[in-house]
Every structure is written in C-alpha cells, then in structure tokens.
Amino acid sequence: MTAQTLEPRWRPRKRTVAGQLRYATAAVDNSPELLAIADALTARTGRPRNIPIRALLIACCLHARVDPTNMYRTRIADLLVSLNAAQRRDLGIAGPVSYSQVERAALKLDRAARDGITLPANDHQDAQTLNLDAVMSLICSAALPPGFITTATVAADGMDFESPARPQGFVDKRTGEILQCADPEAGIGHRTATPSHPSSWFTGQELTVVTNAPDRPTSGAPSPPAPTVVLAAGIRAAASDRAGVTAGLVLWWHQRVPVRECAVDRGISQGSDDDFAAPLRRAGIEQIIDLKTQDRKIHTAWTNDQVLMINGGVFTKGTPEALYTDLPTPKLSDTTDEKVRKHEIYDRLQPFACQPLTAIDEAGRQRFRGPAHKHVRRVRCPNSPRSMRWSLLPKTRCVKGEPCICATTFTLGPEDDIKLRQRDLWMTTKWKASYGRRNMAEQGISQARVHAGKLVRLYTQVRNRAGQGIAAAFSLFGSNLTIIQDWYDARGIDDPWVAFLGEQPLDQSDHPRIPRANRKKPKASLLRRLASGTDPP
Template identity: 30%
Template structure:
C-alpha cells in the first residue's frame, strides 16, 4: 500500500484586497506618526496636566510614554499591555527611542513605563484638565456650587471626549473627513472574572475585582451563541462616504465606553459632540429605539441628519396631522396612498440581491404620494412645512380630482381615487411640529432604494469592529490586562489610534495615492515595490468526497 505524500507547501493566509498591508510601515515611519500624535494638542494638554509639579522629574517624559504605547499599537500587537510596550521599546535602537522622547541612556523598565501611564489615567479619572484658581463657594440654602468668577481657567474633561480627540489626532489635516459618520457598539470583556456580588465597606455591590465592569448581553454570531458577558460596551464611530460615492479607508473617528449595556444615547451624543463637523449619522435600532427627547431631538438641534432602521413597533400606520394625511413607517403620505402599499414586508438578510430589489420596488411605489419638505425648517418655532404631491405651482407627482390642474398632466402620472369635494391631502400644505413623531422620522423613506443606498454604509463600522476583534487584532478577553473604565477606555483608544495609522498607510499605498501622514510630515515618497498578496488556495477534493 503506497502512502500518499503530504504536501508541505506553505499556504498563504487569506488577505482581502482592502486589508492587504502592502508594505508595512518602517520603524522610522511608525515612530514619526506616534510622535506626531503624542505631541498633538489634546495629548500635550494631558501630559502637561498629569506631570507632577514637585519632586524629581520623571526619567521618561509622559509624552514619551504615550508615544511608546502608540508605537506598540501600530505593530498590530497580540496584547495591549505595558509589558508588551516595554518589549517593543527594547527592540528599538537607542536613537530610535530618543526620537520617541525616551533618553538614549535610559533603561526600559516596567515600573517606569507603567508609572507614566498611570499618571495619565489618574488625570482622566479625575475629570479635571485645568483646576480652579480659587476656592469653591456653596450656596447654603440649596447646596449648589456657585458659578466661577470671570477668568477662572477651570476646564473639565471626560473619558469619551479624551478618547475621541486622541483618535481624531491620529487623522492628519490632510485627510479629508467624509460628511457621514456611522456608530455601532461591541462588547469588550473585562480581564477580571465575575463572582457572586457582595457589599464593600461603603455598602455598594461588588461583582468583581474590576469594580466598573457590569453584565451585558450580546447577540449571537457564527462564532458564538447569544449570551451574557461581563465587561463594557465600546461605541465606535467611523467615517462613511457619500451615498454612492468613492470608497474611503475604514478608520475610527470616535470612541465612548460604558459599563455593561447602558447609556447608549449619551455615549452616541458624546461622540457626536467631540467629532468635527459632519452632516449625517447612521445608526441601528440599538440607539434609535430611545425616546425622541434623548436622541432624535438632540441630533436635530445639532443640524445632523439621521438615517436609521425601524423596529417592528415603529412600522405602523398612524393618522396624519390633518385630514387626508397618514404616517406610514415614519413618513407622511397622502391618504390616497393605496392600501396594498401601506403594510409591506421589508427585505430579509438571507435574500438575494434580486429579491431585495423586487421588494424595494414596492416601497419605491409609495414615492408619488409622499409629502416633501417645503422650504427650510423654522428653528424659532420648531416646525417644518410639507407640501402634498398635487400642490398647484409645483411639479405634480399624482393626478387628483381635487386639484384640477393636476388632471391635465399625462396619464403616466398615477391617478388617485380621491372623491372631488371630500377631504384630501394631495393638494394641501401642512405645518408639522418637530416633536410630532420625532423618534421615527427620517429624510429618506424607510426601505426605499435611496434609503438602502444610504443606510448600507453603516456596515463600514461593523467592518472596523471585525478587523480589530478577529481579523487583524484580537480585542477580546485578555487583550487588555488592566481593569477599570478609564484604563480600558484609554487602552482601547490607543489601539484604535494604531489601527488608524496602519490603515491610512496601507489603504493609500495599495492604491498608489499619497498618504496623508506622509504629506503632513514631509516624508520622502515611499518607492518600495509592493509586496505580492496571495489568497488562500482552495483544498482539492479527494475522489469520492
């Protein structure tokens, strides 16, 4: 019996064309980018405020500590720990460490590096970037702190704000920020295990050594079933191009961390306030099921357009603001909308592209009966005017008996079944208050083709989460070895900074475009020949298999 010889030819890993690292950054490029982020405005303020004013100066400056952590993150590490940072520093030459801000003759020790990192975390945990220059006064009757006098330099900070601003510092000014942002959450398990709760000395329930972590719920995937986890939920934002526009690199734009699964709307709004100006936000039902006063109204007040999915409880038919009008799936229509078009089944995930397109044709058939915005929103009164599909003086979308001018239009335009003289909204103009059905309204009709082109961009944020959790990195339990909300949030922010620096270089290099950091730092053109990327070769089936 002959023995089949085993094929020992190594099989190349599976690499997508967008995730191909092309030519990895050199140590000099990683150092230059880490130093640029560590010397940014927000990082400089953090390091200056965290530096001790008395005692001996630190052997390793805080800017050098922060730069070392960022440098370690650009190497796509197995773990984001202080010991890993020390190993990365020991591999560098003395002159390279000096470029990061670490003295040449300084010996890299865990205690020195960890002490600097803890100093930065203590500042963020205190919530104060610049302290008061006066004593605080309290109202004896109410117990409230009196306002500061004019000229007080007090400046508070927040973990969400610090994390987002640091991530924004990893995107140079030469990077043109797209006009849309997508936000989604993912679980980050705590390194500490949960146990039976007990009361501490202050009477609070303690579940684990990680006192900030809480229980949360995560939905099932192909990798794991639906289950509970103990830790945090990271809300990550990424940029999305215009609907139908050219692709952009998948980079992180902001971060907010919360214990367990809670306070999602506040986390979303904190990211919105810290990210530079943008026009549109893409959210799933994990955020938009909140009350309109908690999310939809604050986003409208910030002049941000919302594109979202609707829950089954939101997909109902409601009476409109006036006779002859109806709300269908959060959009205002004339009551002439045919009954078969009022309750439609949306496309399902397992359908083919053709089946989804056919279902969306039914949603697109609602368009002629839709009310459209008439002029700008009145910010003082908090109202928006809408005109019907057969308003005289505008392009007619339907032919209605109550609007004689529309009946002279070609028969290619849909003809309503409205009875002349009876209430009809086709030719009406109505003023709708912003607070009316504010949670469910959006600028594109739900499940229409235009809505799908816009909302499908939200998958970009799922791509960046998958790249950091399973593809390029393993941001799961054990990736962070520190406990606490601030420590986990800051380490995750540094991890996303490293992702941004690596992704910007790889994305532009593969496409032969000038990298934004290369232009910003004035680096010479990287003319190295691109590495050849190969895909995984399929295994041949044996006879009879």
C-alpha cells in the same frame, strides 16, 4: 480588443520600528489637545517624572502599531528599553526605564481621564474639561494625517469589550455589594445573533465607535474614495447609555469636521428622543435609521387629520389603501429576490409621500408640501385641476370638494413621529442604499478586532472602565494607522504622513515589484491576444 498593459503590483513600503516611531511621534505632536493633556498632567513641583506623559502617549501609540495583540504595561516598558539612547532622549527619557515608572505614568493618565482633564484657555479656544470619551476620541483620531480625506457622513455602532475578570459572583469587601465579577464597573450585555453565531451574554464594557462613511453619490460629485477609520470612540458599562454616548461622539466629531448624516442601527436609534435624535436635529444632522417592530405603524397625524403617517413617513390621506395594507416586513431569512420584491412594494408608496419644505426647527415643527403641489408634481388629485393634466402620474383617492392636503403646504408638530422621520422612506430602495452605508461601522469594528487589531478580551488586564477605555483608544489608534498605511500601499502611492514627515517619496523605480514567480501568471493565449491587439475568433 486593443493592446493593454497589465497593471504592476508593488510591495508595500518597508515598515520598521524606527519608522513607526516617527509616525507615532508626529501623530502626538500634531495634536494640540494631546500635547495640552500631557502638559496639564505634568507636575510643576518636585522631581520631574522619568517617563513624561508625552513619552507615554507616544510609546503606547507605537506599541499599538507594532504589537496589536495586547496593551500590557510590561510590554510597553520592554518597548522603551529596546529603543536606543537617542530615541529615548527624543522622547524626554533621560534615565533607565522600569515597569513601575510606566505603571505610575499610566495610572496618572487613567485617573485623570476618569475624573476629567481641564485644559486652560489659549489663543484658539476657551478653557475646557475633557471627559473620558473626549480623551479616547483624541487618541484614536490622532492617527489621521493632515489632509486626510473626510466625508460629511458617519456611521456608529457598538462592540462588546469583555472584562479580563472572570464572570462570577464577587463580593466587594469595602461595601459588601455583590458584583458580577472582580471588575466593579462591568455590566452584563447581550450580543445580537448573526448568521455566523447565536446570541449570547458577556460581562464587561460596550465600546461605541464612529467611523467615516461614503456621502450620497451625485451625478457631478461622487463620494471620494477613502479608507474606513474610527473617528471617535467612547465606553460605557455593557447595555447602558447607547444612544447618549453615540450622540455625544457624533457631535464631538461634528465640531471638528461638519457632519450632515449619521447612520445607526436600532440598538442606538431606539433610545429616547432627548438622548439621540434631538441633539442631532439641533446640530443639523440627519439620521438614517431602521425601525423596530413597535415603530412600524400606520395612523393619522395628531396635528392634521388629512395626513397619514406610515412607518414614520408623511403621506396624504388620499393614498390608495391597497398600497399600505398588509405591507411585508423584513426577515433575516429573506433571500436577495425577496428583499428586492419587498423594496419594490414600498417604492409604490413614494409618489404619495409629502415633500419636506423646511428642516425641523427648535420647537419640533416642520413644513411639508403635498404630493400634488405645483413644485412637487408626483400625483394627480381631483381637488387640484392643475395636477389632473399630468396624465402619466398615479391618482389619489381624494374626493372632489372634500378637504385634502395634496396641493397645499402644512406644518407638523413634534408629536407626529418626529423621532422616526428621515429623508428616505423606510424600506424603499433609496433607503436601503442609504442605510447600507452603516456597514462602514461594522467594517471598522471588524478591522479593530480581527484584521488590523486584536481588541478582544484580555487585550488589557486593567479592571476599571477608564483604564480599559484608554487601552482601547490606543488599540484603535494602531488599527487606524495600519489601515491608512495598507490602503495607500495597496494603491502603490505614499500615504499623507510621508509628505508631512518630509520623507523621501517612493516612485515606481523605488517600489520593488513582486517576483513573477509569486504572481498569478496569465495564460499564454491571453498574453498572445494582448500582444497582437486582436479579439479572439
């Protein structure tokens, strides 16, 4: 064993309120869309607002970073009061700060996001109208520094965001309608059961988030390491429009950074084809999905009776029946060994799968090559003498002289399970490894709720969807900024915001080491072996 040097561990950079204010100011000022929103909401006549919309955006971003437990307007007003005169002057605040000023500015932003904010045309883009989801996505993604490492894969999932109103019957005095609670836009949603808690119901909104995920690793270019952050967010009443809001958020991010793959769970993918799968196909984005029980079926393709559709995959009809008869289904109680065994059973089907030749076109048609095609060469087929020379490959049950598609190219239409098609065959080992990247969305949600933020019930007292969505977006901004700073601090390097702000970078001599008494001491025998450079006897 050669002599080694233990890697030093460094304390994270000291984060002060003044330093976080510089981060929040740079994040807002570096977003042309947020500045355009602030300009669009600024009145051209009358007395100027004491707290400009730009100052409100910066103050909310700062509050979400230094106090992630709530987004109360009283706390935002207290934060502005705690700033010195020079800091308030840089924000455009000239006079004293009061709660009513913060409340009026916040109501202006919430109502504008609810009704839509129209941005005028400029040299870079045409006039556009931003809806609530776009405003939320702009706020939470503003925490990403210039030059942030991005991937071409995203993951999406939804999380419950309970209304602050108590879930009990409430009568709207204006309309006489009986509501679930005092929040008129709240819905009733269902929490999926997990090994840690049973299923339950909640009253409020559902927050959908899109996070970055690792790309498919290749031998030459593995996926670059990067922290998991929320790229876009949207809000709907609980248990409504899950597929539509997810597709809209993915396409919104696709306009900023090209996306090739999107991994979602069944709660999103089981929506209609027009709501989720079709918009992604038109944008050239592949879906990575799980199948519900109704989609796990075996039948002959409608457009070609020589094609067998197995769980959304395209196979030759010459596939041995023993391989797809009584296929096991996944269960929540499966052990690791049982999961591996089931994946191996599905892996046996892979040689008989047809290879996609083209992407799905606008009409829903897609061309395939048979598994015995000369450019595929996965199986042997009696109707293809060339393939029979490949003695080590499995053989189909095709009969010589009868029609088959094993060595041909063919086209399938939109009626042939177009909604379920994906690159990797469902339940195979490759599919499991690819679908596992969806956990990045779960990680983003856990960061927002527990580790980096506190996006739970009573995070805000606002009782409308727009206000709750804007508050959630600021919370996600604070979580993103915390995750980025902690990720770089854990590696002893400066985050990209440091270079953007022109701050003094910290080298090893500037990073104070953790005192030895606070570190786990290695055994004396290990230290002697490291110093001597010899292996133990």
